[in-house]
Amino acid sequence: MATFLSAIEATRRQIVSSGNVLLNRWKTPLECRCPNRVRGKVVIITGATSGIGRFTAFDLAKKGAIVYLAGRNREASAAVVREVTQATGNQDVRFLPLDLTDFSSVETFVQEFLRCEEKLDVLVNNAAVFHHPPKQTQHNVEIVFQTNYLGVFLLTSLLLNTLRHTPNSHLVFVSSDAHRVVSLKDVDTFDPREPVHHQNFEDHVKLYGISKLALRIFAQFVAENFPGILVTEANPGNVWTPIYRHAWLSWWDMRKRLLSSLLMRDVREGAQPLIHALNSASLQSGIYLSDTLEVEGKPGYDPVVTRRLLAASVKLTGKHLDGSSKEIYNFI
Structure with missing residues (x-):
């Protein structure tokens, strides 16, 4: 029943979000007006070659941050670095290769970054990815779960000590209301080593929701156990970006694709919760920032589920985690 009610609430939010998009055609769109709080800061942003990540990278560079773009497509990332540098005049925009579906790539990225910087x-x-064709990564992990959660878990864990020793450090997770359509039981019973068979669009949404709820659980764990790090979850809402490149591709679904492109937010508006998270001076650690910049309190998850999720995450990432975070090992 709880999951059903959550799904109803998620649907309501999507309808409201679509309504806001239509209203914004005739009024001033959502915009963060916080003072610049990122100038001179060292920032890593993943998924910055397109969508809200790319828009946010431009915003960070324009405000004078030292920006590291992390992505797996070298050519696309190099092109974005050139575009951002030319458009903003910021010479401190760099690219380091990162493939979240390859644990070795995550480990190498962290090593290369720490050769360049002493703080983060x-x-x-x-x-993140959505509606991806069924696939297991080279680690025999379902690709959506590894990209959206497990690779993020490893990357964050390997950088926790650096974040912890950087004064006033900030950890931002881009979230989604899709986490509301699934339950803790769904996360607890999901085995990413088993192939997933998608029957319809809702199956893709559920898988995406599981990955995002797992990310929320991990985010809350970090917020509770690393008080020196400001942890924020930011929900951009429904944004028309390349994350939908695998969705609605048949001739029959083209109407849905066209309608979605019209009713969803553009990347500028979708990036505002993320930009607000990066620049607001009033956010407390562990909060969830909605797509309308409203703040939701800490959810509080069953510690048993959290422990099992982290234990499975440590087991799946294996030797690549190498005991970097004692808090994680102590907790499980």
């Missing part, structure tokens, strides 16, 4: 002010976990 902000880590923005933005990269």
